Amino acid sequence: MIVVNYLAAVALFCLGLYTVLTRRNLLKIVMGMSLMEASTYLFLLSLAYRKGSTAPVLVSPPDGQSPARLANGNVADPVLQNFCLTAIVIGVAVTGVFLAVVVRIAQHYRTLDADRVRDMRG
Amino acid sequence: MSHQSLSSLLPLPVVFPLAGAALAPLAVRLSRHALTIVSVLAPLASAAVLVAAAPTVYRGRVLTEYLGNWKPVNGQVLGVTFGVDAWGLTFALVTASIGAILLMFMLSSHAQLGRRELGASACLFLLLDAAVIGGALTADLFNIFVWFEVAALASYALTAFFLERPPALEAAFKLLVLTNVASFLIFIATALLYSEHGALNLGQLHNALVAHTGTADLIALGLLIAGFATKAGLVPFHGWLPDAHTAAPGPVSALFSGLMVNFGIATIGRLVFTVYPRTGTHVLGLLMVLGLVSALGGAIFALLQDDLKRLLAYDTISQMGVLAVGLATASRTGLAGTTYHLVNHALFKSLMFLCAGAIVHATGATNLSDLHGLARRMPWLVGAFTVGAAAIAGIPPLNGYVSLGLIHDALHQSGQPVPYVLMLLAQIVTVAALGKVVLAFLRPQRNPYARDERLRSGMLAALLLLAGSCLTIGIFPEWVLDNLVAPASMALPDASGYAHAVLSGGGRVAAGSVPYRYVNLRELILLPITLALAGPLIWVARRYRDSDVVTRIRSVQTGSVNDYAGYLVIGLLVTVASTALTPLLR
Numbered sequence: 001m002i003v004v005n006y007l008a009a010v011a012l013f014c015l016g017l018y019t020v021l022t023r024r025n026l027l028k029i030v031m032g033m034s035l036m037e038a039s040t041y042l043f044l045l046s047l048a049y050r051k052g053s054t055a056p057v058l059v060s061p062p063d064g065q066s067p068a069r070l071a072n073g074n075v076a077d078p079v080l081q082n083f084c085l086t087a088i089v090i091g092v093a094v095t096g097v098f099l100a101v102v103v104r105i106a107q108h109y110r111t112l113d114a115d116r117v118r119d120m121r122g
Numbered sequence: 123m124s125h126q127s128l129s130s131l132l133p134l135p136v137v138f139p140l141a142g143a144a145l146a147p148l149a150v151r152l153s154r155h156a157l158t159i160v161s162v163l164a165p166l167a168s169a170a171v172l173v174a175a176a177p178t179v180y181r182g183r184v185l186t187e188y189l190g191n192w193k194p195v196n197g198q199v200l201g202v203t204f205g206v207d208a209w210g211l212t213f214a215l216v217t218a219s220i221g222a223i224l225l226m227f228m229l230s231s232h233a234q235l236g237r238r239e240l241g242a243s244a245c246l247f248l249l250l251d252a253a254v255i256g257g258a259l260t261a262d263l264f265n266i267f268v269w270f271e272v273a274a275l276a277s278y279a280l281t282a283f284f285l286e287r288p289p290a291l292e293a294a295f296k297l298l299v300l301t302n303v304a305s306f307l308i309f310i311a312t313a314l315l316y317s318e319h320g321a322l323n324l325g326q327l328h329n330a331l332v333a334h335t336g337t338a339d340l341i342a343l344g345l346l347i348a349g350f351a352t353k354a355g356l357v358p359f360h361g362w363l364p365d366a367h368t369a370a371p372g373p374v375s376a377l378f379s380g381l382m383v384n385f386g387i388a389t390i391g392r393l394v395f396t397v398y399p400r401t402g403t404h405v406l407g408l409l410m411v412l413g414l415v416s417a418l419g420g421a422i423f424a425l426l427q428d429d430l431k432r433l434l435a436y437d438t439i440s441q442m443g444v445l446a447v448g449l450a451t452a453s454r455t456g457l458a459g460t461t462y463h464l465v466n467h468a469l470f471k472s473l474m475f476l477c478a479g480a481i482v483h484a485t486g487a488t489n490l491s492d493l494h495g496l497a498r499r500m501p502w503l504v505g506a507f508t509v510g511a512a513a514i515a516g517i518p519p520l521n522g523y524v525s526l527g528l529i530h531d532a533l534h535q536s537g538q539p540v541p542y543v544l545m546l547l548a549q550i551v552t553v554a555a556l557g558k559v560v561l562a563f564l565r566p567q568r569n570p571y572a573r574d575e576r577l578r579s580g581m582l583a584a585l586l587l588l589a590g591s592c593l594t595i596g597i598f599p600e601w602v603l604d605n606l607v608a609p610a611s612m613a614l615p616d617a618s619g620y621a622h623a624v625l626s627g628g629g630r631v632a633a634g635s636v637p638y639r640y641v642n643l644r645e646l647i648l649l650p651i652t653l654a655l656a657g658p659l660i661w662v663a664r665r666y667r668d669s670d671v672v673t674r675i676r677s678v679q680t681g682s683v684n685d686y687a688g689y690l691v692i693g694l695l696v697t698v699a700s701t702a703l704t705p706l707l708r
Contacts, residue, residue: 017303043310120368120432
């Protein structure tokens with residue numbers, strides 16, 4: 001059932017958000033962001049799902065399928081999968097920057113506690 | 123040039139700064155001059171292409187270019203489309219030309235940096251500039267998301283790049299968390315819209331949304347507004363903005379405040395007016411509330427600051443609020459005021475942040491209380507800052523007078539007394555906050571400054587150019603209004619014209635003029651009252667600087683990244699509730 005996917009995506013998103021809102025450890029915040037990110041991928045792939053469909057590859061289709069039938073929509077939506085790929089690439093870059101900043105913060109402040117890394121306020 | 127050949131040039135304004143970003147780290151190996159030439163020429167070249175397209179576009183034409191030649195079939199486009207109307211062009215042109223000025227300033231003021239660092243910072247700067255230009259020109263929702271991410275990545279690196287002040291890391295982390303959450307929201311919304319309508323092209327989306335706007339579309343609208351409001355720094359999505367501006371050096375703050383935040387507010391305008399149909403969506407009230415809260419909140423926080431750059435950053439929040447209010451009026455006058463103010467804000471806020479950067483460069487001080495006596499030491503610099511402050515205060519003949527006048531007119535005409543009064547209140551507090559800075563410069567000097575350096579010629583040239591532009595577009599408001607602002611503000615709400623143009627290889631959008639009288643008695647009477655009320659306010663703010671109330675107000679901005687994310691989530695719930703639930707209640 002695809003509904004399970006949606007529920008799982010929402011649960012993951014909320015779990016990630018909960019982590020970001022309540023954990024003070026910077027690394028855990030980064031992990032929370034990764035959870036949220038993963039949940040968006042799951043959500044998109046579930047949106048792309050069609051019942052009984054195959055992969056959107058038109059050359060040499062599986063048995064019982066013809067390219068014309070596939071082109072008429074009996075495939076999982078490739079555009080949304082494409083989104084996911086783009087977002088995964090961006091996500092890797094962002095996580096890299098995230099971790100680099102956390103490492104530098106650990107070197108500078110000698111702590112990973114978000115509550116002690118707040119010189120700027122007010 | 124024919125429309126066809128002009129259209130085929132459209133990718134170039136993005137290509138030039140991207141190419142410049144790739145070349146900058148290489149050019150610096152040759153010499154520092156090569157770096158300056160490459161990185162200033164790249165945005166200038168893209169501005170030149172945009173200027174070449176300007177006469178056609180400002181006459182009401184929409185130029186359309188299908189990248190990779192993926193032309194529309196039966197009103198459906200698969201590929202990325204660039205669709206440039208006067209609104210997008212105005213915003214791209216401002217980004218390209220001011221970007222060049224800011225780069226000139228940065229390379230001049232950071233000449234003491236090592237070669238590699240200088241090359242890398244110019245590269246990041248150009249990437250951000252390219253992303254904002256791309257976001258202005260594109261007519262594809264997923265492409266907007268990609269430009270958003272490019273701008274975001276460049277801004278993370280730029281914030282953390284200059285470790286002159288260790289808080290830069292702290293600011294970068296907050297910026298990362300908030301912007302990243304915003305990008306998730308935009309991503310989900312894009313996917314929702316695509317799976318509902320099978321469209322990403324803004325024109326195609328508009329046609330599909332006119333046919334049917336469902337609950338999922340309204341949720342997507344709420345998510346999109348929350349995401350781009352984070353980029354724009356509207357309250358309560360603003361947590362990252364003051365910190366990022368405080369930590370980054372002057373020209374980078376100017377880039378963030380003058381150009382990057384515009385990406386957020388301009389895209390909100392595009393989505394609300396050009397993509398979603400006006401009937402069936404109830405976002406104007408939401409924009410009005412967000413705008414007023416930002417305008418007032420930002421101004422109050424600005425008044426309570428002692429750190430010069432932080433004060434200016436809070437003022438940016440306030441000005442973004444003013445822009446959101448202008449959008450929310452949705453009238454011809456209001457949108458014209460918004461467009462005008464968007465350009466003005468880019469000019470005067472860049473100017474003021476550059477002044478702040480120059481002040482830090484020359485004196486080494488950041489707090490207002492350490493900057494007494496600056497007017498005597500550096501009269502030109504203080505003069506340039508005062509031009510910016512007077513422009514925000516709306517003192518004629520500067521540009522702010524015209525744009526604020528238009529927005530106030532629109533509020534007055536729409537018969538909404540409460541927002542009108544709140545806007546005037548925000549204006550008084552803003553004037554007080556900036557007046558406080560100018561007065562501090564005028565006081566006699568108490569302590570010697572930490573540094574005493576001269577300004578370099580590139581820095582002075584940048585300041586003069588920006589101050590001159592503020593004055594110029596304020597002195598010839600009729601020309602600017604008729605030729606630049608009116609076409610842009612007429613193009614924005616002409617959704618069906620834009621949709622048709624984007625889907626059929628170019629077309630026309632509505633054109634017209636905006637009624638405006640320069641000598642506006644109401645504004646001219648309100649101006650001295652504003653100035654007169656601002657005076658006592660400055661005194662009160664100084665007198666009760668350390669009082670309980672002030673401390674309590676300032677403690678709202680806790681500095682904790684968890685809290686800022688929490689504010690964002692509250693804002694998100696409010697936006698989604700008001701876009702998706704309001705229609706159900708009616």
